[in-house]
Amino acid sequence: MEVSSNNKISGIFIVAALVLLGVGMLFGVIGGVQYMIPGFLKDSFSFEKARPLHVSAILFWIILAASGALFTYLPKHTGKKIWSPLLQKIQLGLLLFTVLAIFISYFMGWFGGREYWEFPPILSLPITLAWILFIINFVKSLGGFSKQPVYVWMWMTGLLFFLFTYLESNLWLIPYFRSNIINDMTIQWKSYGSMVGAWNMLIYGSSIYLLDKIGGTNYGRSGMAFGMYFLGMYNLMFNWGHHIYTLPTYGWLKQISYFVSMTELFILGRIIYEWKKTLSVANRLGNHETYRFILAADSWIFLNLVLAILMSVPGINVYTHGTHITVAHAMGTTIGINSFLLLAFAHDIFSGDQYSYHYHPKGFNLGFWLANVSLLAFWLSLILSGILKAKWQMTPDAERIPFGEMMIKMKPLFVVFGVSGMVLMMGLLILVVNLVRNSKRV
Numbered sequence: 023m024e025v026s027s028n029n030k031i032s033g034i035f036i037v038a039a040l041v042l043l044g045v046g047m048l049f050g051v052i053g054g055v056q057y058m059i060p061g062f063l064k065d066s067f068s069f070e071k072a073r074p075l076h077v078s079a080i081l082f083w084i085i086l087a088a089s090g091a092l093f094t095y096l097p098k099h100t101g102k103k104i105w106s107p108l109l110q111k112i113q114l115g116l117l118l119f120t121v122l123a124i125f126i127s128y129f130m131g132w133f134g135g136r137e138y139w140e141f142p143p144i145l146s147l148p149i150t151l152a153w154i155l156f157i158i159n160f161v162k163s164l165g166g167f168s169k170q171p172v173y174v175w176m177w178m179t180g181l182l183f184f185l186f187t188y189l190e191s192n193l194w195l196i197p198y199f200r201s202n203i204i205n206d207m208t209i210q211w212k213s214y215g216s217m218v219g220a221w222n223m224l225i226y227g228s229s230i231y232l233l234d235k236i237g238g239t240n241y242g243r244s245g246m247a248f249g250m251y252f253l254g255m256y257n258l259m260f261n262w263g264h265h266i267y268t269l270p271t272y273g274w275l276k277q278i279s280y281f282v283s284m285t286e287l288f289i290l291g292r293i294i295y296e297w298k299k300t301l302s303v304a305n306r307l308g309n310h311e312t313y314r315f316i317l318a319a320d321s322w323i324f325l326n327l328v329l330a331i332l333m334s335v336p337g338i339n340v341y342t343h344g345t346h347i348t349v350a351h352a353m354g355t356t357i358g359i360n361s362f363l364l365l366a367f368a369h370d371i372f373s374g375d376q377y378s379y380h381y382h383p384k385g386f387n388l389g390f391w392l393a394n395v396s397l398l399a400f401w402l403s404l405i406l407s408g409i410l411k412a413k414w415q416m417t418p419d420a421e422r423i424p425f426g427e428m429m430i431k432m433k434p435l436f437v438v439f440g441v442s443g444m445v446l447m448m449g450l451l452i453l454v455v456n457l458v459r460n461s462k463r464v
């Protein structure tokens with residue numbers, strides 16, 4: 023059931039997220055230039071600052087856009103308004119305040135956290151509080167869990183697990199947990215792996231909602247979708263096995279967890295593939311931009327699946343670990359799958375009745391193709407750099423060329439990485455600017 027009273031704040035979540043995507047990419051491009059020209063801006067804005075600024079901005083792009091999509095699709099599903107717009111506003115305010123504080127702390131060189139969340143740990147408090155408010159507002163707005171489609175379960179699971187894994191990722195602050203290095207690292211990487219699984223639940227949930235909305239289908243209640251949900255849940259609990267390949271824990275656990283995480287991507291890809299076949303021409307044309315991003319995400323699911331399967335072979339993983347192949351996997355999935363699906367939601371939401379959306383075919387095509395083609399070059403350059411580095415690491419000490427010489431050999435690949443990163447940013451910015459301009463309500 024559609025509601026026209028979909029509130030304004032949900033749209034603001036998405037606009038704020040899009041702005042962070044733009045800002046985050048800018049920091050990423052600075053990092054990319056530092057790959058090409060080592061030492062670039064070393065004294066004023068070193069890689070040690072550019073990287074966390076990039077990663078934090080991008081994480082908040084994902085979190086805020088996924089929240090905005092959920093807040094938009096939930097009332098459409100229930101036919102009722104969001105329970106508390108006030109809580110929604112406080113949540114948004116807390117998150118934006120934290121992002122600003124994180125940026126300031128990085129600029130000032132105040133760190134103290136751990137990789138991906140390198141800001142002073144005190145800032146975890148507003149993030150946790152915002153998330154608790156989110157859960158309360160979701161449960162109250164939903165009304166009940168009886169006979170709900172799979173996307174509602176995915177949203178709920180994603181919300182709860184994000185809170186759980188976020189708290190878990192902060193356990194190192196307690197001396198008991200950080201006193202044993204193996205336990206400490208296992209908990210750390212487990213929480214990060216599961217956290218990605220949690221936001222994937224939020225994003226995949228909204229994807230299934232959207233597929234049903236566009237196609238008039240009922241995947242949300244199909245056995246396949248529930249199968250994916252249970253696999254996804256297993257995945258978010260156990261997928262962390264591959265993060266700790268190099269730590270001495272049980273081998274069988276790592277294998278099973280990796281196998282399951284592959285299955286999840288495979289099923290999501292298959293659902294989109296099957297859905298595509300059921301769509302009429304009118305459905306495709308009527309949802310043109312959204313549809314194209316869903317298809318692009320489907321292709322990226324396939325490419326990342328191939329890479330992930332290769333990386334999951336323990337004999338290969340030992341060498342790829344800590345190389346640019348890991349970065350290719352992280353960026354390939356967060357851009358090609360997560361961000362493209364989130365951009366599909368943003369196009370769907372801002373082309374809705376309540377927004378004065380104007381479609382610019384030329385602008386859209388330019389942005390879309392620049393982003394996809396450059397992402398391919400970007401991703402391949404990282405994989406090839408990773409292969410070179412892995413080969414270097416494998417070479418016996420006596421035959422190995424010095425590190426500096428190896429870096430010079432990799433330079434052409436870093437140039438491809440940096441330049442394609444700039445083009446990727448330009449392509450996505452065209453789309454971001456168009457979306458923000460279209461976010462005015464009528």
Ligand code: HEM
Pocket residue numbers: 043046047050051052053054055057073076077080348349350352353356357361439440442443444446447
């Ligand atoms: C939607 C856009 C983007 C997303 C979602 C994204 C995501 C990420 C993520 C998750 C990481 C952490 C990787 C890891 O630790 O393994 C990362 C690192 C990085 N990204 Fe991006 N990124 C985006 C765009 C860009 C662009 C346009 C550039 C430009 C060159 C860029 C350059 C970098 C660099 C230099 C790093 C650090 C790699 C390292 O640690 O060596 N990113 N990005």
